[in-house]
Amino acid sequence: MAIDISVDDPVQNxxxxxxLEIFRTPEVQRELExxxxxxxxxxxxxxxxxxxxxxxxxxxxxxxxxxxxxxGDASRPAFVWVQTPPHKWFGVDFPGNRWGIDNPxxxxxxxxxxxxxxxxxxxxxRRPAPAECTLTVxxxxxxxxxxxxxxxxxxxxxxxxxxxxxxxxxxxxSSPAGGRRNHLQSRPESMALLLRPSLGDWTIxxxxxITIERVAGPPIxxxxxxxxxxxxxxxxxxxxxxxxxxxxxxxxxxxxxxLTLPSPTPGGLLTQITSFGNFEIANDEALVMRIDPIGARYxxxxxxxxxxxxxxxxxxxxxxxxxxxxxxxxxAYTLVISPVDPGVYNWVDTQRLxxxxxxxxxxxxxxxxxxxxxxxxxxxxxxxxxxESVLAPRTRxxxxxxxxxxxxxxxxxxxxxxxxxxx
Numbered sequence: 001m002a003i004d005i006s007v008d009d010p011v012q013n014x015x016x017x018x019x020l021e022i023f024r025t026p027e028v029q030r031e032l033e034x035x036x037x038x039x040x041x042x043x044x045x046x047x048x049x050x051x052x053x054x055x056x057x058x059x060x061x062x063x064x065x066x067x068x069x070x071x072g073d074a075s076r077p078a079f080v081w082v083q084t085p086p087h088k089w090f091g092v093d094f095p096g097n098r099w100g101i102d103n104p105x106x107x108x109x110x111x112x113x114x115x116x117x118x119x120x121x122x123x124x125x126r127r128p129a130p131a132e133c134t135l136t137v138x139x140x141x142x143x144x145x146x147x148x149x150x151x152x153x154x155x156x157x158x159x160x161x162x163x164x165x166x167x168x169x170x171x172x173x174s175s176p177a178g179g180r181r182n183h184l185q186s187r188p189e190s191m192a193l194l195l196r197p198s199l200g201d202w203t204i205x206x207x208x209x210i211t212i213e214r215v216a217g218p219p220i221x222x223x224x225x226x227x228x229x230x231x232x233x234x235x236x237x238x239x240x241x242x243x244x245x246x247x248x249x250x251x252x253x254x255x256x257x258x259l260t261l262p263s264p265t266p267g268g269l270l271t272q273i274t275s276f277g278n279f280e281i282a283n284d285e286a287l288v289m290r291i292d293p294i295g296a297r298y299x300x301x302x303x304x305x306x307x308x309x310x311x312x313x314x315x316x317x318x319x320x321x322x323x324x325x326x327x328x329x330x331x332a333y334t335l336v337i338s339p340v341d342p343g344v345y346n347w348v349d350t351q352r353l354x355x356x357x358x359x360x361x362x363x364x365x366x367x368x369x370x371x372x373x374x375x376x377x378x379x380x381x382x383x384x385x386x387x388e389s390v391l392a393p394r395t396r397x398x399x400x401x402x403x404x405x406x407x408x409x410x411x412x413x414x415x416x417x418x419x420x421x422x423x
Contacts, residue, residue, distance in 0.1 A: 009419055013090040015080040019070045020092070023063050027229050031236040032062045038240050044306035049353040056096075057307035064097035065239045067110065068149065068192050069231045074114035075220035077212045079195060083108040085314065089418055099243060100148070101359055104313035105131075105199050105300050105321050107207050107417055113137065115190040117217025118173035123210035125157065125166040130197035130205045131298035131322070132364040133157045134271060135170060139189040142266070146235065147242035149192065153184045154270050157208065158364075173216075196269065198298050198363055200323035202413025207420055247308050251357040256280035257287050257381050262362065262372040272363040273370070275377050279303070279337060280355045286338040286384050288391075292376040293322060293331065297364035301335060303348055304357045311356070314414045315407060316349045324410075326396035334391065341403065342387055345396040 022028060035058045044050035067082040083106070086096040102108075113119065121135065134154050141150035155170065160182045162168045170182045172193065177183040184193075197207035223231065253260060259277040268274070281287050293299045302319035303311040311318025325333045325346045337348045337358070350356065360377055382390055398406060 009090045011078050012080055013092060015071050016090060016092040016094050019063060019066050019097070020094070022066055022070060022225070022228050022232055025229050027233050028062065028066075028236070031233055031240075032059065035062050035236070035240045038244060039307065042244055047306065047355055049355040050306040052353065053305040053307060053309065057305055057309040060096045060309055061099040061240065061243055061307065062236060063095065064099040065236050066232055067097060068112070069228055069235065071110060072112045072191075072228075072231075073220070073222045074112040074117060074191075075214060075217075075222065077111040077113065077119065077193070077214060079109040079111045079210060079212065081107065081109050085310075098309045100246075101302070101304050101308045101357070102310045103198065103300060103361065104302055104310055104319040105202075105298070107195075107197050107199070107420065109195040109207075109210075110138075110192045111195075111212045113172065113186060113190050113193050114214075114217055114220055115139070115174060115186045115188045117220070118171070118215050119193075119212055120215050121170040121172065121193070121210060121212045123168050123170075123208045125162060125168070125208050126206040127166070128201075128205050129157075130207060131200040132271065133195075133197040133208060134269065135184065136194045136196065136269070137172065137184050137186050137190050138192045138194050139187055140191065141189060144238070144242040144246065146238035148239075148246075149194075151268065151270050152187050152190050155182070155184055156271060156364075198300070199413075200298060200321055202416065203409060206416075243308065247306075247357070250276045251278050251308075251359075254278075256355070257379055259358075259360070259374075259377050259379060261374055262360070262376055264369040264371070269361075269363065271365070271369060272361050273365070273372060274362075275360045277358045277379075278356065279350070279358055281338060281350065281381070282354060283339050284384055286336050286342055286382055286387055288380045288382060288387075289335045289337060290328075290378045291333045291335065291360060293333070294362060294372065294376055295366040296322075296362040298322060298361070299333070300361045300363075301333075301348065302359055303337065303350055304359070305353065306356055308357065311349065311351050311353075314411055316351060317347055317406065317410070318349055318351065320346060320348050328392060329394065334395065336387065336391075338384065340384065342384060343397055343399065344387070344391070345398040345402070345406070347398070347403075
């Protein structure tokens with residue numbers, strides 16, 4: 001999944017360089033070794049699939065925990081791209097910082113906030129716009145306040161006032177909105193602003209151009225390197241155990257190849273409902289999944305390893321969204337999940353892993369997020385030899401040439417994201 005594209009972005013370059021500097025300190029490396037041991041003691045590490053990605057995923061989780069610490073200067077906020085796969089860009093060879101089920105369709109960008117300060121966000125919508133794009137004030141809270149950020153308030157960019165030339169301005173401070181459509185209320189525990197565009201067609205949809213400025217607030221002193229390291233160590237001691245616990249509670253509540261009742265996601269994106277599960281699929285089997293979009297503008301399905309890091313989704317089909325999948329005649333989507341290419345266009349590739357996690361997201365719903373009937377996401381484990389008899393007669397197939405075109409389109413689409421925060 002390595003990306004090697006030459007782009008000049010000094011803000012991203014500085015962030016990733018600083019992140020690696022903190023990551024490589026002896027103190028953080030000791031926490032990485034502790035993380036490896038905690039992962040290795042987890043029951044999933046006893047499975048071939050769990051062992052195969054443990055080292056990579058432990059390293060990415062530790063590096064991902066540093067994101068909002070390194071980019072934590074709330075006096076001079078700037079958006080940086082986080083939750084990225086391994087890459088070489090902006091002059092930095094970066095090993096990736098994904099954790100917590102990174103959505104392949106999202107460009108996650110964060111900027112630091114202080115709950116006692118006032119900020120102005122300015123932006124311009126670029127069209128075609130993402131299937132959904134939100135701004136969320138994130139803060140400490142929820143079931144893991146020392147480890148994971150929690151949603152404090154959000155705005156969907158579809159719901160704010162935008163000028164005739166697609167420009168907008170959003171204010172952020174501790175005062176209530178009071179009817180202001182373009183305002184986010186921060187709290188004392190608020191710590192960051194998250195821009196989250198969810199892309200359907202990667203090849204044409206484009207995130208907004210956006211900047212943030214602090215315009216008022218008390219004096220804030222930027223943290224020194226030693227303070228950043230201390231914060232990183234403190235956070236990691238809560239973060240890694242929380243990841244392992246959340247993983248078990250979210251994805252392994254049910255037996256393999258089943259999905260939880262589609263429901264709103266506590267503490268996560270406030271505009272979505274989700275359904276979690278885990279898969280166990282032999283090399284001669286396939287899990288056939290049928291998803292009803294229920295009117296959502298964005299529907300995404302993805303696989304991830306036992307440590308909640310997404311399967312390969314650039315050079316392989318480890319995920320599939322509403323714009324990438326071929327729909328059934330009735331508008332639903334039938335996906336085929338298997339370690340072996342079944343020759344179906346809607347193949348979701350497990351990367352030869354026989355077990356791991358899976359997640360469906362429905363966003364930009366035509367109604368407020370609420371619990372749905374289990375029938376909107378159904379699964380059936382079959383032998384690959386039975387697949388033809390299970391699929392609809394007009395199911396779109398894919399030979400080797402068609403699969404290559406499908407992957408090339410994904411690669412081109414992902415490459416478009418590089419540098420899109422500031423150009």
